[in-house]
Amino acid sequence: MRVSRRHFIATTTVAGAGLLMPQRAGAEGSAAANGDKVRKGAVENPGFFRFMLGDLEITTLSDGRRSANNPEKIYGIDQDPKVVAALLEENLLPTGHLVNGFTPVLIRTGGELILFDTGLGAGARDAGQGRLIEQLKASGVMPEDVTLVALTHFHGDHIGGLMENDRPSFPNARYAFGRKEFDFWTDPARLDSPQKNNAALVAKNVKPLADKAVFLDDRAELVPGIQALAAYGHTPGHLIFRVTASDGRTLMLTGDTVNHFVLSLQRPDWHVAFDMDKEMAAQTRKRVLDMIATDRLPFIGYHMPFPALAYVQKNGDSYRYVPETYQLREI
Ligand SMILES: [Zn+2]
Structure with a gap:
């Protein structure tokens, strides 16, 4: 038998x-x-993850994952490639490629349903990303239910999902954009610069929504209890968000302050190809990591391993990623 x-x-x-x-x-x-290689042999469906923080319902949504070759050409580009490989090896990770997730966040407050960042959008769907709307629906939320869309910054993996077939993906939403970020990317000079492809995407996906947007400066209140904070460097106007529930519990949405759960945290000083101002991004990274480690705050990082919710422990000049496991879950 x-x-x-x-x-x-x-x-x-x-x-x-x-x-x-x-x-x-x-x-x-x-x-x-896109220059990426899809690995074979694994099937997964991380979907969505929901928990309560005081009176706030928080959902992280997987837009998908993407593999990239040559980690040393993305992280630690100012280091000897052997040093980057050694750190990956020490952390039991492959040295030849890395995988990043994309994790928009939905927060339900008393009166609002706020989406933070929108994934890569329809153009990436065949490659296995652009799954935000599918996961949103699976979590019981329709795109028309979203009342406010806030963006950390305007890179394609955050603004790609704003439009679907040239129409707003979230038809009833207002928007919140960083003023500095908007001014940078909509400057006509950008269309004739090394960032022209991303500037063209901003013109297509973000600019048409500007008349329904509020513009955020450092320390602006998005809604009561949620504050935007400047975290410049990754892009010129990159914002993070401090989310405080009615019981005083706090959560940080760190956007792209850190982009890899080992490389960005253990070596915050290292230069990262995606960071537009590499030195400023490293300073911001250390400042934000220091704050969330010292205050013992949970954070959601857009590119962290799903469900992208974790804590940070300080260890000298380095930080350790500590995945949230049951600290915030009522089981
Ligand atoms: Zn990103």
Whole structure:
């Protein structure tokens, strides 16, 4: 019996793999165009994660994950590549590639349903990202329920999901943009600069929504209890958000202050290719990490491993990523 059962499993596995092949080939083609390589052999569906912080209902939503080769060309670009590889190895991670998640956040307050960042959008769907709306619906929320969309910054993986077929993805929402970020990306000079592709996306996805937007400066109140804070460096107007519930409990949304749960935290000084002002981004990283470690605050980081909710422990000049496990969950 045992032998035939094994045989049965082996046969179905092969048949199943055969059925999946056309889909995988498509995904690989699109991702290869972006210079990324899709790894085979894993299927996962992280979906959404919801918890209460006092009176606030907080949901993290997976827009998908993406693999990139050559971590040393993204993190620690001012270091010897061997040093970057050694740190990855020490942390039991592959040295040849890394995987990042994309995690928009939804917060339900008394009167608002606020979405922070919007994922990569429809253009990335074939490559396995752009899943925000699907996950939003799975969590019981329709796009038209969202009352306010706030952006940490205007990189494509945060603004790509604002539009769907050239129409606003969240038709009833108002918007909140960083004033400095908006002014930088909508400056006509940007369309003739190394950032021209991203500036073109801002012109297409963000600018048409400006008449429904409020513009945030450092320390602006988004809604009562949620404050925008300047965290410049990754982009010129990058914002993070301090979220305080009615019982005084606080959570930080750190956007792209840190982009990798090991490399950004353990070596906050290292220069990162994605950071537009590398020195300022490193200073901001250390300041924000120091604050959340000292105050023992939970944080949600856009590119952290799903559900992207964690704490930070200070260890000399380095920081350790401590995933939230049951501190905030009522089980
Ligand atoms: Zn990002």
